[in-house]
Amino acid sequence: MQRLVDGAREAEVEASTFPALVTELCSRYPRLDERTVRKQSLAIDGMLIHTPMLERFREDAHLVFVTRIAGG
Amino acid sequence: MQPLQFAAPTSLAEAAQILGSSDNPKVLAGGTDLLVQMKLGLREPALVVDIKQIPELMQLSLDDSGLHLGAAVPGAVVTGNADIAKLFPGFVEALGLIGSTQVQGRCSPGGNLCNSSPAADSVPAMIANAAVCRIVGGSGERSVPVEEFNTGPGRNCLANDEILVSLDFPRPAPRTSDAYLRFIPRTEMDIAVAGAAVSLTLDDSGTCTAARVAIGAVAPTALLVPEAAAALVGTQLDDDALAAAAAAASAAASPISDKRGTAEYRKKVVGVLVRRAAAIAKARAAAQ
Amino acid sequence: MTSDMKVKTKFRHVGTSPIRPDGLDKVTGRAKYGADLNLQGQVYGHIVRSPHAHARIKSIDFSEALKLPGVLATMSAEDLPEPGEALIPGAEIEMKLKNVSPVIMARDKVLYHSQAVAAIAATTPRIAAEAAKLVKVEYEVLPHVLDMHAAMAEDAPLLHEDNFTVGVDPAPEKPSNIAQHIVMPKGDVEAGFAEADLIIERTVHVPMCHQAYIEPHACVAKSDENGKIDLWCTTQGPFMVRLLTAEITGIPQKDIKVTASEIGGGFGGKTTVYIEPVAVVLAKKAGRPVKIVMSREEVFRASGPVSDAETRVKIGAKKDGTLTAIKSEMLMDTGAYSASAMFAGVLFGTAPYKCDNILSVGSEILTNKPRVWAYRAPGAPQALTAVECVINELAWELGIDPVDFRLQNAVEKDDIPLYGMPFQAVGLKECLQAVKDHPNYQAKLGENQGRGVACAFWINAGMQSSASIHVTPDGGLSVMTGSPDIGGSRASMALMAAEVLGVPFETVRPAVVDTESIGYCDGTGGSRTTLATGGAVIQAAEKLVEELRKRAAASWQVEIEDVVWMDGKAVERCGVGIDELIEGSSPVKDGAKVLTLAELAAAAGHTGGPLTAVASLHAHNAAPAFAVNVCDVEVDPETGKVDVLRFTCAQDAGKAIHPAYVEGQMQGGAVQGIGWALNEEYLFDDQGVLDNAGFLDYRIPVASDLPMIDTIIIEVPNEMHPYGVRGVGEVPICPPMPAVVCAVNQAAGTRLYDLPMSPPKLLAAIDGEA
């Protein structure tokens, strides 16, 4: 995913829901597509959300995309 | 596919006759090699002959002439016999190294020999102790020294209708003892990467007057190495003598590289084992 | 979303180690594992496997096989839907059906020796095996490639003509055997190395290995006249089996019921399917239940082994021991289809350390070997082994104690690892301190002996779980989940239910039920069961308590707020505060009404009907686990034989629900890691045929190889979990490999990083031949 955002590691984004976050990121980084974003897990203030589709974010929330990892 | 037949004769004569009647028979003693080979499709006999109902095959006697060990006596019976362990500690240890406790309940010295694996643990120890095979077949009885029994990996001198009946160990001279060591990557459950058996006789001054050295898993069959024995006889079994025996054993080895070890590794390690086994045999003989 | 949860610290049941409820059946032989079910009218499936490592399938002719009396059905990839480019919906991670379906039955090409190409159902196992030999498969043999470096060469045989490396810019125009590539940078590694006083760089090779669970894969499938499928199998995830079987066979999930048998080990290896879809198709075609049991040889040759990896690690440090930069470049073998855990290796290999400058790069390589699959903390052991070996060398060179060196650089709360998510409270430093204080760390080493230390990290999973609780009329509790019990989880579930409900442990009967009897549960894997399924049990139990209070309130005609649940009873508050009552600071008022669980249960029919509670959740509260191992070995310098003398494991469990089984996870993982370090490896011949497909020569540790494995459970609670639980199952396999390697290298005076450290290799290194 980092490759498709030209190496950016951090961004300030205004979005209160996950769909809005995806839309905002995809418009900011044209090479980024929705599927790539949705493939990631999302950590919201330390909680790792495997499927973040319905998540809402508070203001100043710290979000981290984490590659989905399989366990054993 | 030819359907498999099973027979459990109760006499040597019956066994020889049944074996002779099939063109693809296999003798079943403890089954710890044969049944594995059948499972993996490596052997597909037409007839399996269980020889454990034949009294001679299950007999064990220890007398002045030595040890007479029925070929199908389970390992656990031999290793549980303190008198045998006293006379042939190395052989008993070698037999005890074959497989797990469960395998010990079934495997036999005769089976270990007749499977004709170059890595069989008890075979170098039989050779070091100058054991002789008693063989009975349709055409009578014969004796073969253990070192001449196997002719290559998976091959031996038995004819289709012949059975190994017993292994006869001459009674060791006073101040004689033996030792067997093998190398495996784990502590149990592996096939020997290299093995070495040494039998030594000492005189009162501690000089070695007779020796037999045999090595396993480093040639197509277990080998008697007279050069290694020669390096020991006449010495006090000091470090130099042991090193010379080790070098002779390494030189006699002609191992292959396979999943269990490289040829170079086996050559090196078999020497180490001969040296260490000789030291143990020396200590045991000296303690008598 | 910030967690303001109060983590419970005082427990009555949690933290004790009672006898597991399923124990009696397991010590008496009554427990039914995968191969233990036989159905009336059952027939037997046998799979025909490829004799080639790479070949085009030109034709499959069943005519001779069908002539054999007793043969009832045949199958090949023709019987399965064409996978196309479809993704498997709802899979744990993104998976393409075309990378999964051919592992069940090869289509067009075989890509590894023993890949399934056809199957037979017959009335006896022997007839099925005979018939399988009569299936004529015509192959066009293709050149194969087994080694990762050879697979990356320009002229290497291509496994997939349509594989264009994912993750490189611009996208490649030519197909290759590199499935994926990833670059994860943080800071500036070159600047970091420039600051370093000492830089050490090593290449560490970890071999392909196998999970080596003792129970082979086994299943029985039944198809009825309406096409409903009943599938019994040994698996870590019955719902996963339902999903994959549906996707692979085209049968809808609603028509498939999966019942998980008792499971004889998995370690990640049973988080996918191999034989289940085959049994289903054969059962449909034969009109009879079909049983398939893989042989041990098939398990080794044709299930999913574990990636070999080659990792080049370069680490810089200042004289005072501060790490300045870490660079890790990993090649991970995925076998014939992309499925490796390369991402986890790249992301987590550096996780134990504070370091501002990290560059971690990975490539996933396709080779003509079996498609790899998960094994405890997939991807992490390979990466961590490489990093830890270099960390140890740095400590030695700098003259700093290896534990102190790690304490100096260990991550703690608020540090941000390469994967970006800041740590909450973690127990790495506590683990390091604990091993340092352990008597084993003070034990004197003799000649030819060495000591190795290693840290490890694993992220742990949450995911989806369901639980339901029913109350018997006399107050017994049955707790049902869909998580197979692979190592004592029934005991943990019962402990947590007993804790919430305040009843004796023995009152609770935990059960693992089929996919139609409980809501969706992700598999037992990812160290998630105690956390997530346990979380569902806690929630269901809390709901049940609410219901019980409601019933009591109704009986007494008071408000629910006036009823407190304590010690397994509803108690009338009579104005006393709930907390004061529960904590015991205020006594129950004289004359307060009391109803026991049994009394409430007996009256349930009059107060609203049966007492049940259900909870389903998607757990987002997983927290990572750290572990530290110390290993002492002795090396025989003349044979290269290694003896493990002492082994110490410390691990942060968050909260150990059932400490004995937490120790068991630590000890089992330690021994698996010891095996991987010393003797376990896949040995292929030059034709790609596995040369050691059995327990004789695939050498897992036996009892006599080992000392006792000493354990120290550290409990730094997971702040997001009501009981503080972290996952415990996976991280134990991460530190033992590097701990053993470093101990051996110290003992032998070698720098051998080509695992396993089997005696021939180690002796060659000792003798300076490596």
Add this chain to the structure above:
Amino acid sequence: MKKLHVSTTVNGQPCEYLCEPGQVLSDILRNELDLTGTKEGCTTGDCGACSVMLDGALVCSCLVLAAEAEGKDIETVEGVARDGKLHPVQQKLLEHAGLQCGVCTPGIVVAAKALLEKNPDPSEEETRYWLAGNLCRCTGYDKIIRAVMDAGATMRGE
């Protein structure tokens, strides 16, 4: 294929079965006699999960032809607990959490019982070597060894 008729004693009861000449005892125990406590982990004698007692000898039942058992006395894990009471080995395995997945457990129960009957006070090393043929992949053996030695102590009345 013509089957062979075999008469044996299984867990103290007379028992007859029909087997093919090539069938192994573990197969008959599991699939004909429904004694599935005897497990098959390898069928080549390497894992010990199929351990049974055959005329008092500890063996892998996957390496015994069913036909060989004629006239013999077989004891399986199902016969270890007697009169509704667990054997000390079983009890101690439970108490020490000496099983995780449990699939190797029946073999360990049979093998450990045989050990303690032969050697009532085995050392840790003797216990480890006796059980070397019983592979366990879950526990790292620690708790199994402790349980077996503790069972020995119980049987000695300690």
